[in-house]
Amino acid sequence: MGITNSNKELNKDHIDCGGTFKVTLSLTAEPNIASNPVDIVLILDRSQSMAGSPIANLKSGAKKFIQIIDEATDSSEDGQIGGGSRIGIVSFSNQATQDTQLITSVEDLETAVQNLSAGGLTNHRDAFTKALDLFDPASTNEKIMVMFTDGRTTTGGDAGPVAAAAKAQGVSIYVIGLSGNGGIDEDALKDWASDPDSAYVAITPSDEELEDLFEDLAENISKPGAAGIVVVDTVAECFRIVSVDSPAKGTAALLDSRTVQWKIAQLGVHQSEGAALEFTAEHVGPCSGLTEVNESVSYTDDDHNVVHFPSPKIRVDCDMTICPEACPEPTDVTIDGCEDTVEYNVGELGLDSPGRILQLDVTLKNVCPHRRVALAAILNEVDDKGIEHKRGLKTITVPAHDRPECRDVTVRCIRFVLPEDLDVSGDPDSICSRRKFKARFIAHYIDNDFECCCEVTV
Numbered sequence: 263m264g265i266t267n268s269n270k271e272l273n274k275d276h277i278d279c280g281g282t283f284k285v286t287l288s289l290t291a292e293p294n295i296a297s298n299p300v301d302i303v304l305i306l307d308r309s310q311s312m313a314g315s316p317i318a319n320l321k322s323g324a325k326k327f328i329q330i331i332d333e334a335t336d337s338s339e340d341g342q343i344g345g346g347s348r349i350g351i352v353s354f355s356n357q358a359t360q361d362t363q364l365i366t367s368v369e370d371l372e373t374a375v376q377n378l379s380a381g382g383l384t385n386h387r388d389a390f391t392k393a394l395d396l397f398d399p400a401s402t403n404e405k406i407m408v409m410f411t412d413g414r415t416t417t418g419g420d421a422g423p424v425a426a427a428a429k430a431q432g433v434s435i436y437v438i439g440l441s442g443n444g445g446i447d448e449d450a451l452k453d454w455a456s457d458p459d460s461a462y463v464a465i466t467p468s469d470e471e472l473e474d475l476f477e478d479l480a481e482n483i484s485k486p487g488a489a490g491i492v493v494v495d496t497v498a499e500c501f502r503i504v505s506v507d508s509p510a511k512g513t514a515a516l517l518d519s520r521t522v523q524w525k526i527a528q529l530g531v532h533q534s535e536g537a538a539l540e541f542t543a544e545h546v547g548p549c550s551g552l553t554e555v556n557e558s559v560s561y562t563d564d565d566h567n568v569v570h571f572p573s574p575k576i577r578v579d580c581d582m583t584i585c586p587e588a589c590p591e592p593t594d595v596t597i598d599g600c601e602d603t604v605e606y607n608v609g610e611l612g613l614d615s616p617g618r619i620l621q622l623d624v625t626l627k628n629v630c631p632h633r634r635v636a637l638a639a640i641l642n643e644v645d646d647k648g649i650e651h652k653r654g655l656k657t658i659t660v661p662a663h664d665r666p667e668c669r670d671v672t673v674r675c676i677r678f679v680l681p682e683d684l685d686v687s688g689d690p691d692s693i694c695s696r697r698k699f700k701a702r703f704i705a706h707y708i709d710n711d712f713e714c715c716c717e718v719t720v
Contacts, residue, residue: 264487264567266290266534270495272555276577278669281545282504283576285555287495288538289569291487291530293334299346300404300483301364302331303393306378307411309355313380316412316440316469323476324351324375327408330477330532332368334484337533341368346403350396351375354389355382356417364396385418386411390454394428405433406483409454412440412469414447425454436483438475439465487530490564493539495571496521496557500549500578504542511537520557550580579665617681624676624703626660628668634708635660639676644698645686653699654678662709 273284304324312320328349329339336344343349348364351374361374389409397405407428415421425435437455439446448465455462461482464475491512497503502519512526524539543555554575561569593608626635637658642650656676663671680697688695 264291264294264565265529265563265569266292266487267536268561268569268571270556270559270571270574272574272576274576276579276665277545279545279547279550279578279580281578282542284540285495285497285543286538286540287493287524287559287571288536289488289491289493289526289529290534290536292337292534293487293530293532294485295331295334295347295483296336296345296534298404299335299348300406301348301350301397301401302406302408302483303350303352303364303396304328304375305358305389305393305407305409306351306353306375307355307384307389307413308353308378308380308382309384309413309416310381311384311413316472317378317380319469319472320410321375321378323472323474324410325372326473327476327480328368328371328375330480331484333532334480339368342366343368348403350393352389352393352396353378354385354392355380357385358388358392360392360396364398383416384411384413386415386421386450386454387418387424390421390424390428394424394431394433397431397433399431405431407433407435408438408479409435410438410440410472411446411451414445415450422450422453429456434462436462436479437464438472438479439463440469440472441465441467481531484532486528486565487535488526488563488565488567489528490562491524491526491529492560492562493524494521494558494560495524496559497543497555498549498553498557500545500547500553501543501555502546504544506541507539509537509539511535512539514539514541545578550578552577579669617679617684618697620678620680620699622676622678622701623672623674625670625672626705627670629660629663629671630668630707631665632662632709634662635671635705636708637673638704640702640704641678642700642702643680643684643686644700650700651684651686653680653684659708660705 267290269288271286277283306320332343333339335347343366348366349371350364351361351371353359353361362370393407429435434456435454437451439451452459452463466475497520503516503522506514506516506522512524514522514524517523522541526537529535529537552575554573556573559571595606597604622639629635637660639656641653643653644650660671660673685695685697687698
């Protein structure tokens with residue numbers, strides 16, 4: 263089945279300027295066998311040469327194989343092979359025996375393996391024949407034989423034609439050979455097995471390695487959902503990565519201040535398996551408002567799975583800016599490409615006296631959410647004796663914000679017109695004179711939850 267889920271999540275939906283947040287990348291994979299059922303026949307050599315430790319280690323290996331398939335098919339060792347897969351047991355010496363049919367009971371399969379005893383000659387041909395007879399030609403399950411043997415064929419004739427017929431019917435054949443007890447015919451094993459030999463033939467001189475061989479083979483058959491995973495995540499220019507947590511699965515490293523690389527050797531080998539990587543990112547500007555965190559996220563693996571991660575957004579809340587007064591409307595003037603000189607009448611504009619415009623900004627600290635603010639700006643001009651002369655009063659209603667916590671709000675462009683004929687601190691006849699002013703601000707909440715106490719008459 264491969265990668266069944268991929269996600270990218272943030273632990274916050276908004277931050278202040280320069281704030282930090284956690285990013286979590288996650289993947290889930292399932293073994294292919296979980297969604298693509300298989301019928302497997304274990305063909306086990308119980309000839310006389312297997313007596314002693316070889317038959318004991320064979321039993322341990324076969325049981326381990328069954329347990330891995332059990333877990334891979336339904337994500338748990340629950341005693342039942344799931345997902346429509348089945349296993350059958352065929353053992354052989356002078357002749358072959360169908361010790362079970364294709365079944366799902368782990369207990370019955372392990373009992374059949376445990377009951378094996380060594381004795382007799384080696385009949386590979388009958389072993390392949392009895393194994394092939396277990397498969398239902400009408401079944402759509404993938405068909406697999408796992409042949410284990412420790413010796414050459416000593417009775418029953420050439421097994422090659424039967425193995426070839428099985429492969430022609432779509433059966434995949436794995437062969438495990440134990441060469442330590444009298445020798446085996448490696449060429450015959452390679453002839454029986456599916457191609458390539460490197461993937462379907464394993465030979466060991468020691469029966470102590472049988473359990474590991476059966477375990478490796480079960481993992482190969484169950485197929486990891488993904489192998490050789492590499493995820494490269496680059497955050498947008500407005501952010502940088504300040505730390506990366508060590509993942510429980512795989513390894514992670516920073517490639518630069520905005521890029522993290524996550525590598526996983528295998529995911530979903532025996533069961534549905536999840537993996538996650540967390541890192542901390544910091545806003546470094548200049549963007550604000552609803553901002554995309556991703557610049558890019560790439561995924562590759564050895565199995566060519568195609569994986570897409572979502573592109574989450576976070577709201578970056580820099581100081582709110584309120585502009586209570588609009589700028590004057592401009593007059594459009596157009597100059598054609600070949601005109602060197604243009605005269606344009608922009609209409610009438612009243613000018614009572616020369617003067618200047620003073621533009622003030624003020625930041626209201628820690629304005630709580632959902633509350634409007636009444637703001638007054640008072641401007642006085644100061645003469646050379648320190649006496650203040652009134653120059654204007656502006657009252658403004660600052661709209662409420664809906665951020666979840668108190669924050670600063672900047673009110674910009676509070677404009678006062680200062681005609682030069684009112685100049686008391688400089689030279690009223692010169693537009694370039696220096697003038698002195700004092701600005702005062704008063705602010706309070708308009709919205710509050712105050713209620714007068716009710717009077718109680720006794």
